[in-house]
Amino acid sequence: MARFLIRRLFLLFLTMLLVSVAVFLITESSPGNVARNVLGSFVTPEQEASFLNQTGLDEPVWQRYIHWLAGSDWDAERKTGLSLVRLGTGTDFREWWARTGDGRLVRWKIQGDDLIAIHRNPDGSLEETLDNGRWRGGADRAFFWGIDAGNNAVLWEKGSKGEVWTFVMGTGWIKSTGGPADYLPLKKGFLRGDPGISLMTGRPVQKTLFTRLRNSLVLAGIAFILVMPLALLLGIVAGVREGSFQDRVLSIGGMVFSVIPEFATGIFLILIFAIWLKIVPGAAVFGEAAPWERLDMLILPVLTLTLIELGYVLRITRASMVEVMRSPYIRTAHLKGLPYWRIVVRHAIRNALMAPVTVIMLHVNWLMGGIVIVEVVFGYPGLGKYLLDAALNKDINALEAGAMILVILAVGTQLIADIIYMFLNPRIRYT
Amino acid sequence: MGRKTHDRAIIKDLKYEMDKGNLSRREFIRLSTLLGLSAFSACQLAGLPWPGSALAAAPRKGGILRVAASVQKVTHPAQFSWIMPSNQFRQVCEYLTLTDGNNITHPYLLESWEASDDLRTWDLNLREGITFNNGDPFTADDVVFTFNQWLDKDVGSSLLGMLGDYLEPTGIEKINDLKIVLHLKRPELAIPEHLFHYPALVLNHRTFEGDLVRRPHGTGPFLLAEYREGERVMLKRRGDYWQKGPAGEPLPFLGGMEFIDMGTEMAPQIAALQSGDIHMIDLGDASGTDVFQALRNDTGVQIQAAPTAGARVLRMRVDVKPWDDNRVRMALKLCQHREKILALSYFGEGLEGHDFHVYPRHPEYCPKPVPAYDPARARELLKEAGYPDGIRVNLAVGNGWSDVVRFAEILKQDAAPGGFEINIQTMPNAQYWEKWTEVDLGITPWAHRPLGTMVMSLAYTGDAEGKPVAWNETRWIDTEFSGLLSEANGTLEIEARRRLFCRLEDIQMTRGPVGIPYWRNVWMANRKILKNVKPHPNNYMLFNDVWLEG
Numbered sequence: 007m008a009r010f011l012i013r014r015l016f017l018l019f020l021t022m023l024l025v026s027v028a029v030f031l032i033t034e035s036s037p038g039n040v041a042r043n044v045l046g047s048f049v050t051p052e053q054e055a056s057f058l059n060q061t062g063l064d065e066p067v068w069q070r071y072i073h074w075l076a077g078s079d080w081d082a083e084r085k086t087g088l089s090l091v092r093l094g095t096g097t098d099f100r101e102w103w104a105r106t107g108d109g110r111l112v113r114w115k116i117q118g119d120d121l122i123a124i125h126r127n128p129d130g131s132l133e134e135t136l137d138n139g140r141w142r143g144g145a146d147r148a149f150f151w152g153i154d155a156g157n158n159a160v161l162w163e164k165g166s167k168g169e170v171w172t173f174v175m176g177t178g179w180i181k182s183t184g185g186p187a188d189y190l191p192l193k194k195g196f197l198r199g200d201p202g203i204s205l206m207t208g209r210p211v212q213k214t215l216f217t218r219l220r221n222s223l224v225l226a227g228i229a230f231i232l233v234m235p236l237a238l239l240l241g242i243v244a245g246v247r248e249g250s251f252q253d254r255v256l257s258i259g260g261m262v263f264s265v266i267p268e269f270a271t272g273i274f275l276i277l278i279f280a281i282w283l284k285i286v287p288g289a290a291v292f293g294e295a296a297p298w299e300r301l302d303m304l305i306l307p308v309l310t311l312t313l314i315e316l317g318y319v320l321r322i323t324r325a326s327m328v329e330v331m332r333s334p335y336i337r338t339a340h341l342k343g344l345p346y347w348r349i350v351v352r353h354a355i356r357n358a359l360m361a362p363v364t365v366i367m368l369h370v371n372w373l374m375g376g377i378v379i380v381e382v383v384f385g386y387p388g389l390g391k392y393l394l395d396a397a398l399n400k401d402i403n404a405l406e407a408g409a410m411i412l413v414i415l416a417v418g419t420q421l422i423a424d425i426i427y428m429f430l431n432p433r434i435r436y437t
Numbered sequence: 438m439g440r441k442t443h444d445r446a447i448i449k450d451l452k453y454e455m456d457k458g459n460l461s462r463r464e465f466i467r468l469s470t471l472l473g474l475s476a477f478s479a480c481q482l483a484g485l486p487w488p489g490s491a492l493a494a495a496p497r498k499g500g501i502l503r504v505a506a507s508v509q510k511v512t513h514p515a516q517f518s519w520i521m522p523s524n525q526f527r528q529v530c531e532y533l534t535l536t537d538g539n540n541i542t543h544p545y546l547l548e549s550w551e552a553s554d555d556l557r558t559w560d561l562n563l564r565e566g567i568t569f570n571n572g573d574p575f576t577a578d579d580v581v582f583t584f585n586q587w588l589d590k591d592v593g594s595s596l597l598g599m600l601g602d603y604l605e606p607t608g609i610e611k612i613n614d615l616k617i618v619l620h621l622k623r624p625e626l627a628i629p630e631h632l633f634h635y636p637a638l639v640l641n642h643r644t645f646e647g648d649l650v651r652r653p654h655g656t657g658p659f660l661l662a663e664y665r666e667g668e669r670v671m672l673k674r675r676g677d678y679w680q681k682g683p684a685g686e687p688l689p690f691l692g693g694m695e696f697i698d699m700g701t702e703m704a705p706q707i708a709a710l711q712s713g714d715i716h717m718i719d720l721g722d723a724s725g726t727d728v729f730q731a732l733r734n735d736t737g738v739q740i741q742a743a744p745t746a747g748a749r750v751l752r753m754r755v756d757v758k759p760w761d762d763n764r765v766r767m768a769l770k771l772c773q774h775r776e777k778i779l780a781l782s783y784f785g786e787g788l789e790g791h792d793f794h795v796y797p798r799h800p801e802y803c804p805k806p807v808p809a810y811d812p813a814r815a816r817e818l819l820k821e822a823g824y825p826d827g828i829r830v831n832l833a834v835g836n837g838w839s840d841v842v843r844f845a846e847i848l849k850q851d852a853a854p855g856g857f858e859i860n861i862q863t864m865p866n867a868q869y870w871e872k873w874t875e876v877d878l879g880i881t882p883w884a885h886r887p888l889g890t891m892v893m894s895l896a897y898t899g900d901a902e903g904k905p906v907a908w909n910e911t912r913w914i915d916t917e918f919s920g921l922l923s924e925a926n927g928t929l930e931i932e933a934r935r936r937l938f939c940r941l942e943d944i945q946m947t948r949g950p951v952g953i954p955y956w957r958n959v960w961m962a963n964r965k966i967l968k969n970v971k972p973h974p975n976n977y978m979l980f981n982d983v984w985l986e987g
Contacts, residue, residue, distance in 0.1 A: 038871065155646070280711075288708030383705065385705025387668065398867055
């Protein structure tokens with residue numbers, strides 16, 4: 007059993023790796039200009055190039071992938087020759103600083119042709135000093151790899167380029183030859199728990215991702231807890247009473263609701279209950295409240311999900327139940343004189359549940375990402391909508407992080423399903 | 438500059454024109470306030486009563502206004518490309534001027550301004566006694582810093598194209614803490630209107646370092662309490678705001694504002710507005726037709742229309758076949774049935790357009806007859822151009838604007854008898870904005886601008902080297918047109934400008950690259966418990982004096 011689990015965990019990690027590579031390649035080759043999505047349509051080619059440089063999108067694909075997976079700080083440490091440290095300051099602004107030989111935290115900025123070092127004292131205050139001694143290279147082309155206030159490792163150069171006018175407050179317009187030539191955004195990488203900065207929001211991905219995940223879990227969780235027992239129960243009843251009136255009603259009702267697409271069901275429910283009858287809100291507007299604090303806003307989305315899943319699981323359970331009730335061992339138990347309900351509960355159900363459990367586990371998968379349609383119809387801030395926006399905007403960090411979560415869920419639910427099978431059917435053994 | 442503004446020759450000329458009947462009173466007020474006359478004096482000279490500013494009912498203080506709007510990534514306000522972030526940050530920071538719903542520009546953070554007779558020297562006088570929300574005083578240094586941010590090409594603001602055309606950083610002169618003089622490279626009339634362009638928020642030169650969310654220091658009536666991209670913005674009332682209400686009471690009335698990002702689908706936002714979960718939908722970047730259609734008969738929702746110079750422009754790239762041939766362009770323009778397009782795609786809410794980018798309520802508009810729908814002539818022109826059997830073309834539209842899609846569908850039907858077989862290519866709006874300057878035939882939504890010259894300079898000219906400017910999506914440059922336009926930009930006298938515009942409009946109608954079937958109204962949709970909302974053609978939320986009832 008333990009070896010089985012370990013092997014499955016290993017396969018989980020392998021799947022995550024392969025999926026991350028696939029998502030990367032697909033996003034890479036899909037159309038869409040990230041600079042224009044973020045900066046607006048009216049950017050000049052220089053601004054576009056600068057944006058791509060600053061977000062690290064001008065690096066080759068394999069390099070971007072390695073940086074996403076394993077981080078870029080070791081690469082930056084190699085270039086700058088200093089060790090790098092990440093601090094969290096205030097409310098979720100992160101800052102990267104370099105640690106110099108004497109243990110002080112430093113960042114740099116450039117003003118005209120001068121390199122200014124910003125030291126951070128232990129109490130958080132900042133001190134600025136002139137630091138032109140760090141320029142390397144000759145007089146005609148000096149360069150320096152440092153850290154700037156935008157959490158990037160920057161290659162500053164001076165001397166070689168043409169002159170550039172920069173405005174310095176207090177001094178006015180001055181001519182300088184210094185300027186940034188290359189950027190390397192700093193991050194720790196997915197393996198160390200840092201999914202990176204979202205291109206859409208400019209802030210760390212996990213900020214938005216975990217809120218959306220929590221919201222989706224709440225919605226999906228409530229729907230799951232409500233629907234699954236109900237669907238199983240109704241399916242068993244329908245299967246046991248095959249051909250009866252209840253069976254017909256449940257079967258046809260289930261089929262009707264599972265066939266109507268979720269956006270149609272959702273819109274009809276909004277129309278009937280929110281607009282005509284006005285008894286529940288028709289859209290999910292949470293503001294700062296968590297979903298469980300505004301349960302009235304969850305009623306319609308959950309009802310929509312319920313109606314779709316109910317029909318589907320009910321019919322599979324019914325079919326499985328019917329098949330099991332026809333099998334010889336059930337007839338034997340009947341002839342032996344066992345009470346009817348004991349046969350059903352202790353013998354039939356356990357065997358009939360194999361098929362529904364498979365379907366239910368697949369539904370868990372769908373509940374996480376596939377409810378994007380329900381989320382869009384109700385304006386519900388969930389994971390599906392987040393991934394949709396990320397995909398439309400080619401926000402690679404958000405997409406990868408979301409994809410990894412979905413992979414974990416998919417593989418995890420398969421694992422749980424396999425374990426449940428073992429309990430349902432003792433003949434199944436895994437080596 | 439010692440004379441009083443209302444003694445100046447220009448104002449006297451304008452008054453003469455008005456009395457003769459060449460200038461409407463409304464236009465007189467607009468132009469004279471642009472030149473620095475106070476709105477009160479302008480109304481007096483025009484013989485209009487000064488509109489009373491008493492409020493209709495006693496305002497109730499407090500309450501949080503909930504608005505559905507998209508919450509985008511914001512760092513530098515001068516880089517704004519969309520109106521919604523400006524609606525959120527205009528409550529925290531402010532502008533030097535204010536152009537209201539009637540296209541009249543008032544001083545705001547400025548106390549007053551004065552222009553020289555040749556329109557090349559502008560004196561800007563700052564208002565005294567204003568502080569930023571972190572305690573710093575508002576002085577000329579802040580204005581100089583902000584101007585330089587706009588003109589800094591590393592910032593990459595659209596204001597660089599707008600102001601950089603006539604202003605260099607060396608032309609900004611600080612006289613004292615409350616006065617600045619601008620020395621322009623060429624005469625320009627519309628500076629006060631440019632200062633209200635939505636990215637032109639005034640920044641605190643002591644603390645601003647490129648990220649406004651991190652240091653949200655502004656002179657506005659609200660403080661930024663929380664900013665979560667893609668989720669919500671929370672603004673809280675500020676105690677020491679400089680503006681006072683009409684009876685002298687402190688502003689703002691609202692206790693706070695909450696902007697909630699509900700995604701791009703209109704259905705949940707409409708449902709939430711109907712049920713009262715939100716009080717308003719920000720329609721600044723949306724077309725609003727869905728909201729209008731769904732809610733115009735709703736008793737709990739107030740929808741106010743503002744006529745605007747915003748239009749859906751059918752644009753053709755003149756450097757690509759077949760649109761390089763003017764006969765083909767004219768043929769397609771003749772296939773627009775304007776009345777039908779306006780009625781079917783926009784519920785008749787707007788004015789019919791003429792295929793030139795000057796709005797009938799712009800002051801320099803020269804009246805022209807609306808072109809008729811003429812597919813027979815279109816077919817003839819196509820035959821002349823070498824397409825006797827008609828021509829097949831692709832039309833790119835963003836599917837998020839339902840009225841644009843309707844326009845395309847109607848055009849497709851109406852252009853078929855004219856010989857055009859149009860293939861409509863719909864795509865998500867984001868994708869359209871990626872290629873709006875590149876497609877050969879598309880429909881681009883253009884926003885309202887208060888002056889006729891503004892869009893002309895932005896979209897139909899070339900730069901000093903003869904290359905089309907950044908927003909010239911059609912690549913159309915006509916030397917006669919550009920010459921007339923520069924002349925118009927420096928002409929104050931309204932009749933002369935109108936004569937120039939008669940010729941400009943003719944040029945665009947006969948050989949221009951765009952088809953404009955209608956000018957649309959925009960709507961402001963809010964719950965009726967929100968009082969004192971005034972519609973604005975750009976959907977700006979000028980909400981210092983609104984309040985929530987009950």
